[in-house]
Amino acid sequence: MGSPxxxxxxxxxxxxxxxxxxxxxxxxxxxxxxxxxxxACKPPTPKQRVRFLLGPMEGSEEKExxxxxxxxxxxxxxxxxxxxxxxxxxxGVGHRLDVQASGVLVLAVGHGCRLLTDLYDTHLTKAxxxxxxxxxxxxxxxxxxxxxxxxxxxxxxxxxxERILSVIQGSHQKALVMYSNLDLQSQExxxxxxxxxxxxxSKSPMLISGVRCLRFEPPEFLLEVQCVHETQQQLRKLVxxxxxxxxxxxxxxxxxxxxDGLFTLDDALLRTQxxxxxxxxxxxxxxxxxVAELEKNxxxxxxxxxxxxxxxxxxxxxxDSALGLGCWRAGRAAGGAVGGLR
Amino acid sequence: xxxxxQQIPRWFSSIKLRSFINAAQLTKRFPRPGKTLLKGFSAWPxxxxxxxxxQCGYKTYRTSSLWTSSQPTNSSRQEGNFAQSxxxxxxxxxxxxxxxxxxxxxxxxxxxxxxxxxxxxxQPISEEEAIQIIADPPLPPASFTLRDYVDHxxxxxxxxLLGVDLxxxxxxxxxxxxxxxxxxxxxxxxxxLFLKDLGLEDNQLGPFLTKNYAIxxxxxxxxxxxxxxxxxxxFSKADIAQMVRNAPFLLSFSVERLDNRLGFFQKxxxxxxxKTRDLVVRLPRLLTGSLEPVKENMKVYRLELGFKRNEIQHxxxxxxxxxxxxxxxxxxxxDYVHNVMSxxxxxxxxxPQIFNTKLLKVKERHLFLVYLGRAQYDPAKPNYISLDKLVxxxxxxxxxxxxxxxxxxxxxxxxxx
Numbered sequence: 001m002g003s004p005x006x007x008x009x010x011x012x013x014x015x016x017x018x019x020x021x022x023x024x025x026x027x028x029x030x031x032x033x034x035x036x037x038x039x040a041c042k043p044p045t046p047k048q049r050v051r052f053l054l055g056p057m058e059g060s061e062e063k064e065x066x067x068x069x070x071x072x073x074x075x076x077x078x079x080x081x082x083x084x085x086x087x088x089x090x091x092g093v094g095h096r097l098d099v100q101a102s103g104v105l106v107l108a109v110g111h112g113c114r115l116l117t118d119l120y121d122t123h124l125t126k127a128x129x130x131x132x133x134x135x136x137x138x139x140x141x142x143x144x145x146x147x148x149x150x151x152x153x154x155x156x157x158x159x160x161x162e163r164i165l166s167v168i169q170g171s172h173q174k175a176l177v178m179y180s181n182l183d184l185q186s187q188e189x190x191x192x193x194x195x196x197x198x199x200x201x202s203k204s205p206m207l208i209s210g211v212r213c214l215r216f217e218p219p220e221f222l223l224e225v226q227c228v229h230e231t232q233q234q235l236r237k238l239v240x241x242x243x244x245x246x247x248x249x250x251x252x253x254x255x256x257x258x259x260d261g262l263f264t265l266d267d268a269l270l271r272t273q274x275x276x277x278x279x280x281x282x283x284x285x286x287x288x289x290x291v292a293e294l295e296k297n298x299x300x301x302x303x304x305x306x307x308x309x310x311x312x313x314x315x316x317x318x319x320d321s322a323l324g325l326g327c328w329r330a331g332r333a334a335g336g337a338v339g340g341l342r
Numbered sequence: 343x344x345x346x347x348q349q350i351p352r353w354f355s356s357i358k359l360r361s362f363i364n365a366a367q368l369t370k371r372f373p374r375p376g377k378t379l380l381k382g383f384s385a386w387p388x389x390x391x392x393x394x395x396x397q398c399g400y401k402t403y404r405t406s407s408l409w410t411s412s413q414p415t416n417s418s419r420q421e422g423n424f425a426q427s428x429x430x431x432x433x434x435x436x437x438x439x440x441x442x443x444x445x446x447x448x449x450x451x452x453x454x455x456x457x458x459x460x461x462x463x464x465q466p467i468s469e470e471e472a473i474q475i476i477a478d479p480p481l482p483p484a485s486f487t488l489r490d491y492v493d494h495x496x497x498x499x500x501x502x503l504l505g506v507d508l509x510x511x512x513x514x515x516x517x518x519x520x521x522x523x524x525x526x527x528x529x530x531x532x533x534x535l536f537l538k539d540l541g542l543e544d545n546q547l548g549p550f551l552t553k554n555y556a557i558x559x560x561x562x563x564x565x566x567x568x569x570x571x572x573x574x575x576x577f578s579k580a581d582i583a584q585m586v587r588n589a590p591f592l593l594s595f596s597v598e599r600l601d602n603r604l605g606f607f608q609k610x611x612x613x614x615x616x617k618t619r620d621l622v623v624r625l626p627r628l629l630t631g632s633l634e635p636v637k638e639n640m641k642v643y644r645l646e647l648g649f650k651r652n653e654i655q656h657x658x659x660x661x662x663x664x665x666x667x668x669x670x671x672x673x674x675x676x677d678y679v680h681n682v683m684s685x686x687x688x689x690x691x692x693x694p695q696i697f698n699t700k701l702l703k704v705k706e707r708h709l710f711l712v713y714l715g716r717a718q719y720d721p722a723k724p725n726y727i728s729l730d731k732l733v734x735x736x737x738x739x740x741x742x743x744x745x746x747x748x749x750x751x752x753x754x755x756x757x758x759x
Contacts, residue, residue, distance in 0.1 A: 016756070049493075052476070066473060080505070081509060271756075
């Protein structure tokens with residue numbers, strides 16, 4: 001399985017990171033499992049080497065010596081002498097998840113590591129389910145942190161919560177337009193904005209393109225957030241700020257990523273599936289979609305005027321309305337399908 | 343090819359690099375008969391009695407003779423010329439070489455090498471002499487891997503055929519040097535026969551030697567004394583074989599040390615002699631490992647987790663691995679099981695396997711049962727789920743029998759955690 005196995009091990013795949021596991025340990029575990037699978041191929045046939053040996057020539061009466069080529073077995077390539085055939089693999093991690101967070105984590109093996117930068121440059125959104133708990137405030141915005149304040153939350157209703165969420169979404173929408181460096185006076189930009197395709201294509205702070213409340217059972221509430229350029233701690237801070245806006249306090253009890261770009265929960269591999277076979281299949285399955293997405297992104301921008309915005313002048317072409325169609329819109333509109341059990 | 347001036351210092355400097363399999367040590371057994379030799383030959387490890395072997399040795403001498411002033415080879419030195427072509431491969435040639443080597447050192451000197459006239463490479467030679475020149479690449483005098491020497495060393499070849507993993511041993515340069523210098527017939531065979539007498543099977547010798555290659559430098563008498571000591575403590579022959587197999591370093595411990603360790607376990611755990619014996623047979627690495635983690639774990643069980651002495655004894659006789667478990671993982675598992683799953687001490691004592699499983703597995707299964715509403719760990723009530731069924735059975739059976747759900751449901755649930 002060794003070399004053919006390695007040949008099919010180039011590309012991107014997604015795993016489901018359970019909470020409580022560091023992303024680096026996860027990457028190392030996957031590397032170990034892949035190496036185990038690659039090294040488990042059948043032992044090679046014993047090699048031989050050719051030596052020219054002196055020996056008596058046949059059919060001569062005297063002791064005449066001549067060189068004859070003989071194959072003698074050699075142990076130089078024996079697995080016990082050479083060691084395992086594969087000792088390390090290049091595995092890269094996409095957008096990281098911190099220890100307490102869980103969800104879809106994109107990894108790349110071999111040549112796929114190149115695609116990670118390209119995938120980052122597409123600036124696709126990610127979808128999270130964030131669970132908040134009203135009534136407490138802690139120092140690290142999580143349940144296990146040091147308690148700072150306790151408040152009542154009887155006055156909070158779903159309507160108030162949704163009002164706050166729409167305010168947040170509105171303000172982030174303005175920021176989206178600003179960071180995307182589009183001249184809104186042009187027709188194309190207006191059409192993109194109408195369809196909801198504006199997004200920042202360079203460095204920007206965390207921007208939320210969509211947030212809505214999935215469940216509200218005080219003190220617990222469940223939000224779905226579609227965002228870009230975020231960290232999980234910023235999402236927890238968001239929950240804390242929502243609590244403050246509601247004139248109470250809130251902590252975040254769970255952050256779970258349900259979609260990272262084009263990889264969803266269905267593509268993510270569970271811990272029991274982290275072996276060579278499953279990962280190869282996942283890579284094969286994801287490859288065409290990744291290629292399509294990256295191609296869309298590389299297509300040059302067609303004619304929209306750009307302003308040098310706060311993020312600085314753009315590098316190579318601002319991606320067009322044709323780009324990121326799949327995930328960007330799916331992210332904003334199809335929240336219903338991505339909600340899962342919780 | 344310019345010799346000597348550059349090659350000698352290079353060769354000597356390679357001695358200083360301890361991290362290399364050092365040919366200088368080899369030359370104590372097979373000293374180079376002359377400083378102007380090709381450095382390759384000086385690294386010649388123990389010769390096997392294969393047919394072509396001594397011939398190679400001779401021939402390398404001969405090639406180097408083409409450009410050095412003189413070339414003392416073993417029998418050619420006796421005969422005093424280069425024209426010897428009788429190369430009868432036999433064992434007595436090897437012994438000849440062995441005998442002559444000590445005398446060479448004494449006799450050889452640079453002046454004698456200058457006496458013989460130099461041979462030009464363009465000098466015509468006869469056909470027989472021509473085919474007797476073997477220009478094999480010389481062995482490297484120092485290397486980081488045993489691959490370079492395995493084809494030329496009978497000891498290494500026999501070890502590989504036994505199943506010893508040389509790629510692991512070559513990471514310890516002292517061990518690799520030791521193995522290269524040993525002679526299979528004299529040293530290794532006796533110890534292998536001793537191990538077989540002890541009860542180790544043929545296919546178990548390989549992994550054993552990979553771990554404990556230092557046993558070759560032990561005295562056979564000492565090993566026998568240690569086995570006799572263990573037998574005197576009423577360990578049966580099968581027990582001793584099992585212990586040696588699971589803890590290869592056991593026989594490298596002196597009798598005094600073994601005695602101290604057995605005494606420590608008896609005092610610390612306060613078990614009967616028979617139970618201590620069973621414990622040690624099940625987990626012999628208790629005797630070879632460090633004692634500090636064991637002392638610490640005993641304190642953790644007693645003081646931090648709050649188990650009573652007889653409870654600890656019961657758990658340890660069931661799962662000896664608990665003595666050497668990681669302290670942080672122990673406390674995390676206990677914290678989850680006792681505080682989150684609300685399982686009291688007396689039930690945990692009945693199922694100590696829970697300390698032997700990964701915490702993530704326990705968490706996942708418990709949360710699944712909670713989601714299904716079947717998390718019932720009180721034996722008094724109906725639908726009781728025992729802890730060993732929670733952790734010790736594979737996923738598919740767990741889902742079907744304990745949780746009454748399908749494996750797909752479990753996987754979907756795991757993706758919501």
